[in-house]
Amino acid sequence: MNPVSYSIGVDLGGTNLRIAAVSPEGKIVEKIALETEVKEGRERVLNDMCSAIGELRRRMGGAPLSGIGIGVPGVINLETGMVFNSPNLPGWNDFPVRDEIERRLETRVFLENDANAAALGEKWVGAGKNVRGLCMLTLGTGIGGGLILDGRVWHGQVGMGAELGHMTIDPNGQLCACGNLGCIEAYASASAVLRMALAAIRVGRSAALMAAADEVGELTAEIVYIKAREGDRVAREIFEMVGRSLGVALSSLINIFNLPLYVLGGGMARGWDAFAPSLLAEVEKRSVVYRASSTRIERSALDTDAGLLGAAYLPVQAHSIAHPA
Numbered sequence: 472m473n474p475v476s477y478s479i480g481v482d483l484g485g486t487n488l489r490i491a492a493v494s495p496e497g498k499i500v501e502k503i504a505l506e507t508e509v510k511e512g513r514e515r516v517l518n519d520m521c522s523a524i525g526e527l528r529r530r531m532g533g534a535p536l537s538g539i540g541i542g543v544p545g546v547i548n549l550e551t552g553m554v555f556n557s558p559n560l561p562g563w564n565d566f567p568v569r570d571e572i573e574r575r576l577e578t579r580v581f582l583e584n585d586a587n588a589a590a591l592g593e594k595w596v597g598a599g600k601n602v603r604g605l606c607m608l609t610l611g612t613g614i615g616g617g618l619i620l621d622g623r624v625w626h627g628q629v630g631m632g633a634e635l636g637h638m639t640i641d642p643n644g645q646l647c648a649c650g651n652l653g654c655i656e657a658y659a660s661a662s663a664v665l666r667m668a669l670a671a672i673r674v675g676r677s678a679a680l681m682a683a684a685d686e687v688g689e690l691t692a693e694i695v696y697i698k699a700r701e702g703d704r705v706a707r708e709i710f711e712m713v714g715r716s717l718g719v720a721l722s723s724l725i726n727i728f729n730l731p732l733y734v735l736g737g738g739m740a741r742g743w744d745a746f747a748p749s750l751l752a753e754v755e756k757r758s759v760v761y762r763a764s765s766t767r768i769e770r771s772a773l774d775t776d777a778g779l780l781g782a783a784y785l786p787v788q789a790h791s792i793a794h795p796a
């Protein structure tokens with residue numbers, strides 16, 4: 472049975488393109504998951520997205536569509552609806568993505584940075600549904616950040632705020648993809664786990680990781696996590712480094728914002744048990760605000776659906792702000 476009305480959320484990732492019809496209560500009613508054919512070019516990805524949206528609208532029959540929200544991995548200028556600096560979507564820089572999709576679909580489209588969308592999803596129906604403000608870090612290939620203040624995404628001047636993955640935690644540290652040295656992304660992302668594991672293998676420190684890499688052909692952060700759970704010392708040290716680094720970053724964020732909730736999401740958050748003890752110890756040691764107030768630090772409640780649900784909430788929220796109850 473179809474709901475009275477619905478919105479569509481799109482999670483446009485560098486690897487996966489997921490599109491869902493979502494009820495006004497935040498339940499996924501229909502979902503389509505595709506690969507993002509980034510190598511085939513921008514037109515192909517736009518065509519795939521628009522035809523999947525068309526398919527969902529057909530499946531939803533005559534139910535009224537309240538709008539479409541799209542979470543995009545990259546820095547977005549909300550005034551122009553353009554994407555800047557998206558390493559996951561080569562060829563999309565300076566492209567008027569919002570206007571183009573609105574033109575094709577003849578309906579209003581809301582863009583949002585993917586991590587902001589994930590934070591909004593957690594606020595709507597996830598870990599943060601009972602708080603007014605939260606801060607989220609999405610731990611994937613890179614690290615995204617989202618900040619919800621008084622129920623709304625904090626956008627900064629033109630929509631580029633809360634790039635929390637590029638907080639410096641070591642001024643002379645590892646080179647980050649953004650060009651800075653020592654960003655948290657260079658210590659606590661899946662890419663960082665892989666870099667540390669490969670470095671350990673190179674100097675012959677971990678026979679277990681080397682054997683695992685040989686067995687599957689390609690090492691991943693998930694394999695390093697499995698080895699950490701099995702008790703491999705080097706793999707455990709890597710996840711402790713992840714936890715300490717996140718603890719350093721979260722201590723600053725807690726001291727700055729004094730929010731009730733900090734959420735960790737993205738694929739790497741599944742390694743929670745391997746990094747959380749060192750993370751919590753670090754925050755306890757460093758943050759005076761954490762010691763003096765009640766602050767929750769939790770895993771995402773929505774896992775990989777956070778960004779999809781947050782994107783679907785964009786038109787719902789825009790409507791409720793324009794027409795308060």
Ligand SMILES: [Zn+2]
Nearest residue numbers: 637647649654
């Ligand atoms: Zn960076």
